[in-house]
Amino acid sequence: MKQPLYLRILLHLAAILVAIVTLAPIVWLLLVSISTTEHLTTLPFEWIPDHLDLSNYRQLLSLADNSRGDLFLGALQNTMIVAFGATAVSLCVSVPAAWAFSRIRGRHASLLYVVVATYMLPPVALIVPLFALLNAFDLLNTKLGLVLVDCSIVMPFMTWLLKSNFDNLPHEIEEAAFVDGAGMLAVLRKVTLPMAKPALATAILFAILLLWDEFFYAFILTNDNRSQTLTVAIANLASGRVSDYGLLSAAGLLTALPPLIIGVLLQRALVSGLAQGGVKG
Amino acid sequence: MMIAPLAFGVLIIIGWPFLDTLWLSLTSAQLTQYTGPFVGLDNFVRAFHSPQVREALQTTIIFVAITVTAEVVLGVLIALLLDQPLYGRNVFRALLILPWALPTVVNAMSWRLIYNPDFGGLNALLTQIGLIDSYQSWIGSPSTALYAIAVADVWKTVPLVAMITLAALQGVSRELLEAARIDGASAWARFRVVTLPAILGPLTVAAVLRTIEGVKVFDLIWVMTRGGPVNSTKTMSIQVYQEAFANFRAGSGAAQGLLIVLVSMIMINVYIALLRRQASQ
Numbered sequence: 001m002k003q004p005l006y007l008r009i010l011l012h013l014a015a016i017l018v019a020i021v022t023l024a025p026i027v028w029l030l031l032v033s034i035s036t037t038e039h040l041t042t043l044p045f046e047w048i049p050d051h052l053d054l055s056n057y058r059q060l061l062s063l064a065d066n067s068r069g070d071l072f073l074g075a076l077q078n079t080m081i082v083a084f085g086a087t088a089v090s091l092c093v094s095v096p097a098a099w100a101f102s103r104i105r106g107r108h109a110s111l112l113y114v115v116v117a118t119y120m121l122p123p124v125a126l127i128v129p130l131f132a133l134l135n136a137f138d139l140l141n142t143k144l145g146l147v148l149v150d151c152s153i154v155m156p157f158m159t160w161l162l163k164s165n166f167d168n169l170p171h172e173i174e175e176a177a178f179v180d181g182a183g184m185l186a187v188l189r190k191v192t193l194p195m196a197k198p199a200l201a202t203a204i205l206f207a208i209l210l211l212w213d214e215f216f217y218a219f220i221l222t223n224d225n226r227s228q229t230l231t232v233a234i235a236n237l238a239s240g241r242v243s244d245y246g247l248l249s250a251a252g253l254l255t256a257l258p259p260l261i262i263g264v265l266l267q268r269a270l271v272s273g274l275a276q277g278g279v280k281g
Numbered sequence: 282m283m284i285a286p287l288a289f290g291v292l293i294i295i296g297w298p299f300l301d302t303l304w305l306s307l308t309s310a311q312l313t314q315y316t317g318p319f320v321g322l323d324n325f326v327r328a329f330h331s332p333q334v335r336e337a338l339q340t341t342i343i344f345v346a347i348t349v350t351a352e353v354v355l356g357v358l359i360a361l362l363l364d365q366p367l368y369g370r371n372v373f374r375a376l377l378i379l380p381w382a383l384p385t386v387v388n389a390m391s392w393r394l395i396y397n398p399d400f401g402g403l404n405a406l407l408t409q410i411g412l413i414d415s416y417q418s419w420i421g422s423p424s425t426a427l428y429a430i431a432v433a434d435v436w437k438t439v440p441l442v443a444m445i446t447l448a449a450l451q452g453v454s455r456e457l458l459e460a461a462r463i464d465g466a467s468a469w470a471r472f473r474v475v476t477l478p479a480i481l482g483p484l485t486v487a488a489v490l491r492t493i494e495g496v497k498v499f500d501l502i503w504v505m506t507r508g509g510p511v512n513s514t515k516t517m518s519i520q521v522y523q524e525a526f527a528n529f530r531a532g533s534g535a536a537q538g539l540l541i542v543l544v545s546m547i548m549i550n551v552y553i554a555l556l557r558r559q560a561s562q
Binding site: 011012014015018019021022023024025026027028031032040041045047057078092093094097099100101108111113115116117118119120121122123124125126127128129130131132133135148149151152155156159183184209212213214215219220231234235238242245248249252253255256259260262263264266267269 | 282283284286287288290291294295296297298299301302305312313353359362365366367368370372373375376377378379380381382385386387388389390391392393394395397399400402405408409410436440442444493495497499502503517518521522525526531534535538539541542545549550552553556557561
C-alpha cells in the first residue's frame with residue numbers, strides 16, 4: 001500500500017525527532033567539552049560556540065606528573081587492566097563449562113540456570129561479605145581484588161552466551177574426532193574453538209563492555225587512584241562541587257569512546273544475543 | 282569435570298558471599314569487626330518499621346514502574362516507526378546502539394549537565410522556546426528529581442527495547458496485515474490482533490530484564506543526586522549502601538539488602554521460566 005504524502009512526511013519528521021533526542025546528550029557532552037566556562041554561563045545561551053577550545057582534551061591526555069591527565073590516564077589504565085584481566089580469567093573458566101553444558105544434555109541443565117540467576121542478583125546482596133573477604137586477604141583497593149570480584153559478573157554471563165553459541169555449531173566433526181580417539185580437551189581446543197571464533201570474539205567484546213561500565217564494586221572496593229577505575233573517577237568528579245564542567249565532559253566522552261565503538265561492532269550480535277537471553281539490559 | 286572450575290568460582294565469589302549475607306542479616310555485626318551477636322529476625326523487624334527503608338522501597342517501586350512502563354511503550358512506538366519505509370532507515374536504526382553502549386556513569390554525568398541550574402541545556406532550550414521563565418534546578422528539587430533521573434534511564438534503555446521489538450517485528454506476517462487491512466480492520470485492531478502477539482514474547486523478556494535492573498539501580502542515581510535532595514531519590518540500593526558502609530551496620534545492611542533480593546528473585550524466576558520456555562520451543 002502506498003502511504004499518503006502527508007503521512008510520509010509526518011513519519012520522517014518523527015524519525016528525525018527520535019534521532020535528535022537520541023544524539024542530544026552525547027552532542028551536549030561534546031559541546032560542553034569544547035566550550036569555555038564563560039561561554040557556557042553567558043545567557044542567553046549560544047548553541048554553536050564561536051571557537052573550539054581543545055584545552056580540556058589536552059589536559060586529560062598530558063603525561064605530566066600529578067596533572068589531571070595523570071589521574072585520568074591512570075584510571076584508564078586501571079580500567080583496562082581490570083577489564084582485560086577479568087575477561088581473561090572468565091574466559092578460561094567459561095569456555096569449558098559452556099561447552100560441557102552444550103554437549104552433555106539434560107543432567108546439568110538446572111545448574112546452568114542457577115548460574116544465570118546468580119549474575120542477575122543485586123550486587124548489594126553480596127557486597128558486605130565480598131568487602132570482608134578482600135579485606136581478609138589484603139586485597140581491598142587492589143586491581144587483583146577487583147578482577148576477582150568482577151569475575152562474578154562476567155563468568156555466568158559468558159557461560160550462557162557461549163553455551164547458546166556452541167549449541168548452534170555442528171556436532172558431527174567433533175564426534176568424528178572422538179571416534180578417532182581424541183580427548184575432550186583436544187577436541188575442544190582443535191575442533192570446537194576454531195569454529196567458534198566469531199562467538200568468542202562477541203563474548204569478549206560483551207564482557208569488556210560490561211566491565212568498562214562497572215561501577216558499584218569498584219566504587220566500594222577501591223579508595224584511591226592506585227586502583228580506581230574510570231567510572232569511579234568520573235563519578236567522584238561529577239558529584240563533587242567542581243566547576244570544571246568542560247574537563248568532566250571531555251573525560252566522559254573519552255571514557256565513552258571505546259564502548260561506543262564496541263557497540264557499533266556488536267550491533268548484529270546484540271540483537272540475537274538479546275533474543276537468546278542473558279544479555280543485560 | 283569441565284564445569285568444575287566454573288562451579289568452584291561461582292561458589293567462592295557468589296555462593297559463599299550470599300550465604301554469608303544471609304547469616305549476617307541475623308546478627309548485629311558492625312562493618313569494622315564484622316562479627317556480632319545473633320539477633321534473630323530483629324534486623325528485618327526493624328527494617329520494616331524504619332521510615333527510611335519504607336520510603337526507599339516506595340521510591341524504588343515508583344522508579345521501576347515509571348521507567349519500565351515508559352520504556353516498553355516508547356520502545357514499541359519507536360520500533361513501529363522505524364519499521365516503516367523511511368529514507369535513511371538503516372541510519373536511524375543504527376543510532377539506537379549509541380545510548381545502549383554509553384557507560385551508565387557517563388550517561389548520568391551527561392544528564393546532570395543537561396539539568397544544570399546555571400547553564401544546563403534543558404534550561405536553555407525551554408527558556409528560549411518560552412516554556413519556562415527562569416532556569417530551574419531539575420535534580421535539585423525534591424518534587425522533580427526522581428522524574429528527571431527516570432528520564433535519563435528511559436533515554437538510555439528505550440533504544441534497547443526498540444531494537445528487541447524491531448527484531449521481533451521482522452517475524453510479523455505482511456500478508457496477514459495486508460489481509461486484515463483489506464477486511465477493513467482499523468490500525469489499532471491490526472496491531473492488537475496481528476502485530477502484538479508476535480512481539481509479546483520478546484517484549485515480556487525485555488520488561489522483566491528491565492525490572493531486574495531497575496530494582497537494583499545504584500550508579501545512575503548515585504552520580505546524579507546521591508539519593509538527595511531530602512532523600513527524594515534514595516532507592517533501596519543506596520539505602521543499603523548507607524546502612525552498611527556509612528553507618529557501618531553490616532548486619533542491618535545485609536538484612537535490608539535481602540529485601541531487594543527477595544523482589545529480584547521473583548523477577549529472576551519469571552525471567553528464567555521465560556528462557557526455559559523459549560529453549561524448549
